[in-house]
Amino acid sequence: MSDNVLDWTSAYPEKVSPSAGQARLGAFVERLAADLSGPEGGRLPFINLPHWPALKRDLAALAPRLKGFKHMLLLGIGGSALGARALQKAFAPGQDLPGHQGPWLWIADNVDSGSLMAYFTKLDPAETVVVAVSKSGGTIETASQYFLACRWLREALGDSWKDHLIMVTGEDGFFRKESARHGFTTLPVPTYMGGRYSVLSAVGLIPAAFLGIDCEALVEGALSVTKPLTETILSPKILAAHPAWELACWNWSIIDSGFTQLIFFCYVPRLATLGAWFGQLWAESLGKEGKGSMPLPAVGVTDQHSLQQMFLDGPRDKGCLFITSREEDPGTAFPDDLPAEFGFLRGKMLGELLPAEALGSRMAMTQRGIPLVEASLASCTEHECGRLMALLELSTLFTGWLLSIDPLDQPAVELGKRLAKARLGADGLAKEKADLAQFLSAQRRTTGF
Structure with missing residues (x-):
């Protein structure tokens, strides 16, 4: 059993209304069962x-x-x-x-x-x-x-x-x-x-x-999240109780309320690169038919000094999935002979700084009305990372279904690939080659810099 938690306290500010996704639970239970059936886990x-x-x-x-x-x-x-x-x-x-x-x-x-x-x-x-x-x-x-x-x-x-x-x-x-x-x-x-x-x-x-x-711990962590959907007779009640469904409903709600960007703000330094992985998962799965939201990977505390001005004082179009860990790494103690203006650090450990920064950032975002869900990991281990990855994959899948799109394909990505091959002279691709010729022959308007 994991002690990871999702904190919904700041998930639904006044501008956001909870979705009506519960009305579609029955259809999604049938869809999930059908897509999981067949060899190799179905689709x-x-x-x-x-x-x-x-x-x-x-x-x-x-x-x-x-x-x-x-x-x-x-x-x-x-x-x-x-x-x-x-x-x-x-x-x-x-x-x-x-x-x-x-x-x-x-x-x-x-x-x-x-x-x-x-x-x-x-x-x-x-x-x-x-x-x-x-x-x-x-x-x-x-x-x-x-x-x-x-x-x-x-x-x-x-x-x-x-x-x-x-x-x-x-x-x-x-x-x-x-x-x-x-x-x-x-x-x-x-x-x-x-x-x-x-x-x-x-x-x-x-x-x-x-x-x-530890690959086995990664897989076991992921399966501990997905098993409730695969090892029982799935029902609307079971799906509704799953955290990935609740997270998907939140995502759908904020998109429906005009929040077209999703910040993935990671305050777990070891997992910082997970933001790039999530960015592809989210963008390639949900950016279809004019729908979805733009993922914005951010690293705490680094991006408090580069992006947070925009997050807090820019357009009100961003929600935030805020990643933290309760695993303690005290680090080293600050020396006693600090300048007076930094005296408040005396007797404290370097490891106290990161959670204080995370709390300050989370509170500031909440005070600015940014819909925010905190995913707090009990520890930063392979097992807990596997759990987080599975949660994010499932919630991406369910968000796509709620948006009435297919979260498994990526049709628009193929266009750029075909045009690149056409430029390099690959066989066929007559339309792409004609489009390239027209594009490259257009009158250019340029400015030097």
């Missing part, structure tokens, strides 16, 4: 994680091999990278601190020639395992990195290069064909698991296992 494998037993065995078998490498170079973008980075920053933060002796995880998550060439120049191929992650295998950014990584490994290692490459991909597509051709070790992405929901699949858990993160 929602991120809820009951049916792939975990097999993946647990695969990770155990891979463990001795992974321990033979000092470096892991992860090739992936979006959901193929954001979850892994969040877990690294939270539970293997030593890489960012002085004196780290390894292992090292390097994430190539952009088309950045300088960084990629630095990896190839500075890393020892003999000590490096490359993990290429793409469910479709057709992601141009990751595929292009893969081609160059293969050359790098082949030229340095000869016939053994294939032992230094692992693929995480779907059942079909280019990467699956490459895996069969070369005999790479390959782990699957469940068929209906989109990238932004895939952190607790091989996508996020291979790098986590390499870093020594």
